[in-house]
Amino acid sequence: xxNPGKESDKRLLNLPVVAGNGLLHRRAFLRGGTALAGAMTxxxxxxxxxxxxxVDDPWSLEPGNPVPEYGTRSRxxxxxxxxxxxxxxxxxxxxxxxxxxxxxxxxxPNGLHFVISHAGDPDIDPEKHRLAIHGLVKQPLVFTLxxxxxxxxxxxxxxxxxGGNSAPLFSKEPIQANVQALHGLVSCAEWTGVLLSTLLxxxxxxxxxxxxxxxxxxxxxxxxxxxxxxxxxxxxxALYQNGERLMPGNGYPMRLLLPGWEGNMNIKWLRRIQxxxxxxxxxxxxxxxxxxxxxxxxxxxxxxxxxxxFITHPxxxxxxxxxxxxxxxxxxxxxxxxxxxxxxxxxxxxTWSQAALQEPVLSKSFTxxxxxxxxxxxxxxxxxxxxxxxxxxxxxxxxxVAVRGETSRVPAVTAFPNxxxxxxSSWAIESTGEVKHVYA
Amino acid sequence: MYMPRCATCLVLVVFLVSTSGLAQTPxxxxxxxxxxxxxxxxxxxxxxxxxxxxxxxxxxxxxIYSAKCAMCHGENGKGGTNARLVGREPIxxxxxxxxxxxxxxxxxxxxxxxxxxxxxxxxxSLSNDEVYALTAYILSLNxxxxxxETMNAQTLPKVRMPNRDGFIIRFPDRL
Numbered sequence: 277x278x279n280p281g282k283e284s285d286k287r288l289l290n291l292p293v294v295a296g297n298g299l300l301h302r303r304a305f306l307r308g309g310t311a312l313a314g315a316m317t318x319x320x321x322x323x324x325x326x327x328x329x330x331v332d333d334p335w336s337l338e339p340g341n342p343v344p345e346y347g348t349r350s351r352x353x354x355x356x357x358x359x360x361x362x363x364x365x366x367x368x369x370x371x372x373x374x375x376x377x378x379x380x381x382x383x384x385p386n387g388l389h390f391v392i393s394h395a396g397d398p399d400i401d402p403e404k405h406r407l408a409i410h411g412l413v414k415q416p417l418v419f420t421l422x423x424x425x426x427x428x429x430x431x432x433x434x435x436x437x438x439g440g441n442s443a444p445l446f447s448k449e450p451i452q453a454n455v456q457a458l459h460g461l462v463s464c465a466e467w468t469g470v471l472l473s474t475l476l477x478x479x480x481x482x483x484x485x486x487x488x489x490x491x492x493x494x495x496x497x498x499x500x501x502x503x504x505x506x507x508x509x510x511x512x513x514a515l516y517q518n519g520e521r522l523m524p525g526n527g528y529p530m531r532l533l534l535p536g537w538e539g540n541m542n543i544k545w546l547r548r549i550q551x552x553x554x555x556x557x558x559x560x561x562x563x564x565x566x567x568x569x570x571x572x573x574x575x576x577x578x579x580x581x582x583x584x585x586f587i588t589h590p591x592x593x594x595x596x597x598x599x600x601x602x603x604x605x606x607x608x609x610x611x612x613x614x615x616x617x618x619x620x621x622x623x624x625x626x627t628w629s630q631a632a633l634q635e636p637v638l639s640k641s642f643t644x645x646x647x648x649x650x651x652x653x654x655x656x657x658x659x660x661x662x663x664x665x666x667x668x669x670x671x672x673x674x675x676x677v678a679v680r681g682e683t684s685r686v687p688a689v690t691a692f693p694n695x696x697x698x699x700x701s702s703w704a705i706e707s708t709g710e711v712k713h714v715y716a
Numbered sequence: 717m718y719m720p721r722c723a724t725c726l727v728l729v730v731f732l733v734s735t736s737g738l739a740q741t742p743x744x745x746x747x748x749x750x751x752x753x754x755x756x757x758x759x760x761x762x763x764x765x766x767x768x769x770x771x772x773x774x775x776x777x778x779x780i781y782s783a784k785c786a787m788c789h790g791e792n793g794k795g796g797t798n799a800r801l802v803g804r805e806p807i808x809x810x811x812x813x814x815x816x817x818x819x820x821x822x823x824x825x826x827x828x829x830x831x832x833x834x835x836x837x838x839x840x841s842l843s844n845d846e847v848y849a850l851t852a853y854i855l856s857l858n859x860x861x862x863x864x865e866t867m868n869a870q871t872l873p874k875v876r877m878p879n880r881d882g883f884i885i886r887f888p889d890r891l
Contacts, residue, residue, distance in 0.1 A: 368798065409745070423744035427744070495839045497833060555762075566883065569884070574884070578887070683811060
């Protein structure tokens with residue numbers, strides 16, 4: 277809570293509101309400088325009623341712990357974890373969702389990157405792993421990890437999103453769950469590896485080749501078909517994730533990275549690429565990732581992850597600590613390229629204010645948006661809406677449902693009633709400070 | 717070897733080598749023979765490309781199914797802890813259950829998926845004949861082929877799945 281007696285807080289109260297329910301200009305705090313920043317309250321900052329003398333705590337009075345070989349985060353962060361749907365590895369798939377409401381910035385820590393495994397994570401010996409490229413090529417070739425490590429590499433940030441991310445929002449009624457449960461099947465990392473086009477230059481590509489079928493070394497030998505045009509555009513054989521080798525759940529020792537395209541196609545534990553004239557019509561493209569549209573037809577080859585955003589702070593489960601100043605922030609991304617603009621509303625979409633985009637704004641990657649907000653303690657509905665550089669706008673939920681439909685019953689929060697949901701999410705702030713998922 | 721003696725000649729030689737297409741990448745891949753690849757070469761395309769020699773009947777499939785599949789998919793494919801394999805109620809909306817017979821566009825996918833991924837705990841443990849037999853059995857349970865038909869590389873691609881034309885290509889400009 278702000279103290280009206282302080283000079284900095286008087287200046288805060290004088291800042292012009294640019295949209296309903298107290299949204300401030302995106303550069304308000306930048307203009308205000310450090311005095312204003314110091315007056316901001318956080319979602320969990322506890323105000324002390326009386327003055328408290330600063331003292332040396334025990335950790336300041338003796339040497340600390342030995343530095344470990346491989347660093348792990350503070351023990352106080354132990355609750356910042358993924359949520360698991362199948363922790364005992366029963367014979368079905370497993371989902372681990374990213375806790376976006378407890379993170380900030382644009383890159384997902386490797387241990388918190390979302391994972392879907394259809395039969396567990398294989399324990400691959402990198403020396404024995406091979407990548408075979410064959411089919412409609414001039415010279416079939418097989419690569420070891422050691423040989424690939426000698427190729428020219430590139431690094432780029434890219435989000436990966438499961439086609440089923442945000443599926444709970446197909447529910448006819450808003451499911452009360454946090455942003456991790458609703459949107460936790462997307463993450464973003466810096467990936468480093470060899471462009472697939474470099475390897476295809478060596479194998480040569482037959483002019484009849486229009487597709488490739490990529491396959492993993494996991495137990496289901498998961499396979500997906502990818503147009504050759506994407507392979508030659510920006511596909512990568514990724515070897516490193518945020519600077520270290522891939523995590524086992526993200527495809528160690530190598531995965532196919534198809535920036536901006538459906539997560540399932542980014543084949544993990546990649547071992548084989550066959551160039552073909554036609555798609556393989558594999559199980560995952562024939563059944564799972566073919567979203568049914570109203571009337572009974574289904575979309576085939578829904579490769580693109582379209583423009584989307586959601587607010588992470590505040591969000592359901594992060595209660596507000598009384599009226600005052602907050603930073604609204606969230607994540608925006610598009611498989612079409614860079615984010616061009618994010619607008620934020622605090623009155624359920626009646627009025628909007630443009631959010632600041634955290635630089636650098638990178639293509640097919642998370643863009644963090646931020647906007648200062650003076651919450652007066654009355655009910656509000658927060659929304660974010662993103663536009664990408666190709667000109668696509670994130671749809672409202674009503675626009676989206678008119679085309680894609682919604683369920684007739686409320687499904688389980690972990691269910692996947694459909695895929696490729698990218699409409700606006702709405703968080704209702706109640707006067708108690710509680711944050712709820714609503715449709716608005 | 718001919719050694720160019722003037723700078724112009726040297727530039728010309730370097731230019732010719734660099735545009736030959738061979739000098740640009742490390743070329744560390746090892747040539748791969750069909751024999752070396754055989755154990756991994758398991759993709760089946762909808763036109764039947766990749767289907768191996770061998771065959772299987774529905775009655776053979778029924779026996780293998782009872783022993784290796786029924787514990788998860790239920791007796792006669794009726795479903796259990798994992799997906800049911802029979803059923804053909806029409807797809808109406810997103811709450812319709814996608815089954816093999818009401819949704820999958822190509823029968824070849826059945827062979828491809830069983831062979832690469834099933835049984836869940838012992839993938840790649842079935843012989844090609846066993847995979848053909850299970851494919852025949854499941855297609856027969858769904859009345860997509862007769863009870864006494866044999867599936868092999870010639871017959872399987874000819875099985876027409878009911879929902880073949882039930883799809884809309886979402887982004888045709890990206891194919």
